[in-house]
Amino acid sequence: MTSSTWLLDLFVNHVWLAIGLWAVLYCLDFIFTMTSARLYRDGAGRHFAFSEGIELNPIFREDVARIRLVSVRFLLFLFLVSALLFILYELTIAEIFTLVWGMLVGSQLANHCRHLRNLVVFFYARRSAGVSGRIQYEHWFSLRLSAADFFCFGGLFLILFLFCGNLFVLGAGLGCFPLALRHLIDSIRKHKD
Amino acid sequence: MNPARRKMLKITLLGIMVSVVLLIIINRYVFSWTGLISSAVGLCKYKSVAVPAENGYPVKLSQAYDIPQIASVMRTNRNYEINEHYNGNGLAVSRMFNGVKYNVLLYENHNGVTEFNLNTYNFAGYSSGLVTDGERCTTPSYALERNVQRIIDDLPLSDLQKSELKQNIRVQTTIDLKLTF
Numbered sequence: 001m002t003s004s005t006w007l008l009d010l011f012v013n014h015v016w017l018a019i020g021l022w023a024v025l026y027c028l029d030f031i032f033t034m035t036s037a038r039l040y041r042d043g044a045g046r047h048f049a050f051s052e053g054i055e056l057n058p059i060f061r062e063d064v065a066r067i068r069l070v071s072v073r074f075l076l077f078l079f080l081v082s083a084l085l086f087i088l089y090e091l092t093i094a095e096i097f098t099l100v101w102g103m104l105v106g107s108q109l110a111n112h113c114r115h116l117r118n119l120v121v122f123f124y125a126r127r128s129a130g131v132s133g134r135i136q137y138e139h140w141f142s143l144r145l146s147a148a149d150f151f152c153f154g155g156l157f158l159i160l161f162l163f164c165g166n167l168f169v170l171g172a173g174l175g176c177f178p179l180a181l182r183h184l185i186d187s188i189r190k191h192k193d
Numbered sequence: 194m195n196p197a198r199r200k201m202l203k204i205t206l207l208g209i210m211v212s213v214v215l216l217i218i219i220n221r222y223v224f225s226w227t228g229l230i231s232s233a234v235g236l237c238k239y240k241s242v243a244v245p246a247e248n249g250y251p252v253k254l255s256q257a258y259d260i261p262q263i264a265s266v267m268r269t270n271r272n273y274e275i276n277e278h279y280n281g282n283g284l285a286v287s288r289m290f291n292g293v294k295y296n297v298l299l300y301e302n303h304n305g306v307t308e309f310n311l312n313t314y315n316f317a318g319y320s321s322g323l324v325t326d327g328e329r330c331t332t333p334s335y336a337l338e339r340n341v342q343r344i345i346d347d348l349p350l351s352d353l354q355k356s357e358l359k360q361n362i363r364v365q366t367t368i369d370l371k372l373t374f
Contacts, residue, residue: 013245013363076206083213090220090334091227092366093236 008168012098015089019082022101025108026081030074032115033060036122037067043126052139054118056146056183099171106172107179110153114146143187150180221335228330228366236368240334241327242295242311242341243365251298251308252361256354258307260284260299266349273347286348290340292320293328297344297358309361311341327367334364 011018033055040054055064063071081104088097125131154176161169194202220227231237244252264284268275276285283300294315302308319326328337345358 009245072206076210079210080213083217086217087220087227090217090225091231091236092240092334092364093231093368094365096236 005166008098008166011101012094015086018089018097018101019085022085022104022108023078023082025105025112026078029108029111029115030071032112032119033064034067034069036115036118037064039119039122039126041067043128044122046128047125047131047134048122049134049136050139050142051137056143056186095167098167099174102168102171103175104171105175106153106157106169107150107175109172110150110176110179113153114149138190140187140190143183143190147180147184147187150176150183154180220333222333225331225333228332231366232330236366237330238367239327240330240332240337240364240366241313242337243363244310244361245363249310249312251300251310253302254307254309254357256307256357258299258350258354260301260307263299263348263350267347270347273344286344288340288344293326293340295340295344297341297348309358311362325367330366337364338362 011021036054040048040050053061053065055061059073060071063073085097085101085104088100091097121131154173157169157173157176161173216226225240228237228240243249246252260283263286264275264277267273267286272288274287276287277283278285278298278300283298286297286299288295293313294317296312296314298310298312300308313327314324315326316324318324341362342359345355348355348358350358
């Protein structure tokens with residue numbers, strides 16, 4: 001019988017596959033963000049207004065606002081996180097690698113769910129299909145919604161971990177909470193200003 | 194941003210990237226600084242070799258291996274110690290590299306499939322008095338992989354068989370955690 005963790009074993013035993021999967025998810029994150037920014041600029045902005053743009057991460061806000069095809073910051077992060085993953089693999093402690101890889105992949109999966117939902121909303125809003133009127137989102141409110149989403153995903157992954165006891169799923173849960181906390185703290189700060 | 198500052202930023206970023214690549218290469222081929230750090234924080238007792246299976250289990254091989262023939266050929270090579278494994282259905286090919294015993298284990302299971310395993314056990318006992326030991330944590334992973342590859346290269350096998358065995362070499366760290374509750 002095939003092991004129930006054969007897919008996880010495949011990635012954990014082949015570091016380039018593991019890094020490759022994360023890199024693909026990270027690149028897709030960038031592509032989805034830029035596509036959302038384009039849809040927002042091309043008409044979705046008539047229905048939804050974001051006071052400080054659609055990007056929540058201050059590091060990439062300028063790149064997204066200008067809809068840059070190539071971002072040096074993005075490439076630098078891609079390289080540094082890939083290198084970090086490889087160094088962790090070289091520690092030759094599979095448990096640590098699985099946990100950290102789970103954190104990175106899990107938070108990306110949660111991020112992609114948010115992206116896909118936003119893309120669908122912006123796609124229809126661009127043509128005013130099924131949407132009317134205009135909603136203004138303050139930046140602190142966008143951050144708070146994002147924090148709520150990541151808390152939900154983190155909780156979901158942690159409940160799954162209790163059922164399957166897999167380090168990858170635990171990592172996915174632990175990866176979502178720092179993002180949720182950071183967005184919550186930023187949201188509180190912004191709301192005070 | 195002015196051009197001079199932009200240029201300096203580019204050089205800094207390039208420097209960081211080159212340094213990271215160099216650190217990775219040094220870690221893998223020359224000196225394992227990650228092993229040094231992990232041993233300092235109690236995350237490494239010694240480094241050993243294994244196959245990609247959990248809890249020391251062997252991996253099943255897809256090709257057929259003539260274990261008695263391998264045993265008879267390897268017994269003529271003085272560098273190796275050959276022992277029977279699992280009531281004569283298997284074989285342990287062992288060789289010492291700088292005081293560490295590398296064991297390549299091949300055995301046929303009850304379905305007639307050859308299974309493969311690796312370890313650095315020494316039943317004669319290491320200097321620490323233990324059977325289980327291995328390379329220092331600072332030994333680069335490539336050195337351990339190369340030692341096993343040398344053993345596999347000396348086995349009387351086809352290129353395909355050698356390649357299958359080499360694909361299953363993994364370096365693993367034994368954790369030295371002393372937790373008190």
